[in-house]
Amino acid sequence: MFRQAISIASLGSVLLLAACGNGEPEPPPPRPVLVVQPQPASAMRESYPGEVHARYEPELAFRIDGKVSERLVEAGDRVRKDQPLARLDPQDVRLQLDGMRAQVTAAEANLRVAKAEYDRYRALLGRQLVSQSQFDSADNAYRSAAARLQQAQAQFDVASNQVDYAVLRASRDGVIARRSIEVGQVVAAGQTAFVLAADGEREVAINLPEQALERYRIGQEVEVELWSQPGRRYAGQIRELSPAADPNTRTYSARVAFSDQDVPADLGQSALVTVRRAAKVPLAVPLSAISAEREQAFVWRVRNDSTLQRVAVRTGPYGERLVPVLEGLQADDWIVMAGVQLLSEGQPVRPVDRDNRPVELAPQE
Template identity: 30%
Template sequence: MIRLLALALATLPATAHSASPACGGDPAAGRPVVSETVSADPTRKRVFAGVVAATHSTDLAFQTIGRVARIEVDPGDRVAGGDVLATLDRVSLQEDVASARAALSAALAEAAFARQSFERVNTLAERGIAPRAQLEEAEAARDATQAQAEAAQADLARARDALGHGTLVAPNDGIVLSTEVEEGTVVAAGTPILTLADLKGREAVIDVPTEFLQVLPQDAQFEVVVHAEFANPRKARLRLVEPVIGDNIRTRRLRLTITEGDSDFRIGSLVSATLARLDLPVMTLPATALTGTETDPAVWRVLPPDRRVERVGIKTGRRLADRIEITEGLSVGDEIVTKGAACLRDGLAVGPRVAP
């Protein structure tokens, strides 16, 4: 047993060296690697998922306080301008009008009585019978009751307006995106009841890494395609880079106005967006392709026709998410090893290209 164990230990280093488990494969048959062809488009492989939204949407609300009696629509319903969307409890609104009318009648009666009292006291004062203080008191009562009557008149006008505003109608044709309250809810004036999207205009909303903005022109053009559909890509234009950073501090939200075929996109559909311009003078590679040191970076270039590799010194620029900008040392069309570079040496043959 001891002799067998010693024999195994003696042969272990040679076995481990020949197998090269960290690199794998048979060097004589070509080292298996993953490579990428250098392109002048830094976003060639950057496809961003997003969702279709309406270019214009509006939160609709009642202009008065009240209890929601009915909501006539559901999310996804298409409505026409003038259609009734929701109503408040008209019984309570009519009671408010009746109460305001009664308060006005009482205020007018008090104002009339105070005016008559002032006229009587004024006549007596002219004859020298009523004292000056009594006249001033009657004058003050007349003015106060008149002001109360005017306030009651205004309250009645507001109650009548509220009765007229108890019906929420669609200002234009659109699609109901969401309803914010339930029937029976007491709402204040201006409380959002539902959100209505305009039928015209669609945009794609996507989140991109913050570094992506460094290579994004102000007039960036995108191609947008709907998920799970065999549809042709549609062109979209960058409308807005939202100034607020997303929940993930490494992303920013872009809004892309779909400039052609927007009627083919349904609100809420999942889409993919890619930068349409392919002439940006920027070359990038995955960070995994770099070898060497920070002061002397390099990559492995595959040379045709026998697919042997050579080490090429490069200069790097900005970091764009998981990719590095290459400023010098490479040309468009070069095939560069992106995975497996640690197992290479000059002149070593590699196997057929495997795309990442």
């Protein structure tokens, strides 16, 4: 009897508490969900490694054959315009110059004799002591001697220039990018001795694969990221595109010029050139964020009041990790990326990012 009285009292207490709560169960706390924002579809962006070069890189070479007697600079040295870089043994060219000088002297002496003969025959012709044919012969000899002197003088000038050609000079201000000669080496005329990276504009050299060449054109806009400045991108464009593939790598070389000439890019720095395709770049979400019902794909978007909204989307070809979303999303949307099969429309949630930090949603307008 006593136990029955206790049970009735307990039941009365429960009913009293229920009456105080108006009979409504306490709502469950908001469910934590992992959210992300859509990102540009990586399939529409292609990146290629490259190296910073000078816009102008002339190959410097001697204009005559010879043996290198002196090398004055090394790769990486800064040089000024007309600065001597290397010298050839001048003995042979000086001997040629001496020979040409002797020929000039002989031609001058021959011209003086021919001139004296010409003057004498002209005076005798005026007194009618020689025939016209004799005077014409003297005149022709004089003209021939003058021509031989002119020829000898031209050859002397060439030999004189060759003495100057024995010294290789920088064509403009810049840095020696490559050296290809050593002291004692015999070089041919036109053989590359140095490559000069001229001061001024800088650009990035890249190699494009054969199968992707049709997607690129001269003037196409790109983005350049220097590996020494991660996260900072500079605008550029494709300035030059080789019409022929490299026989060894089967790639096409290209040059990318910076749009801003004040970019702090040093010679030899590594860079990453990112090229966007001509089409509009779609957004992409993780594969785990996509659900489907009756052949209609959808995602769960978090509203500004921290409740869920089911949004139908049109997707592109599925990738290994990401799915391009062609329609239905904006770049500033927050999308649930895990546990989507357990969610419902209008459900209150507590959004967190990958680092388990609360996500601040934009206030409702």
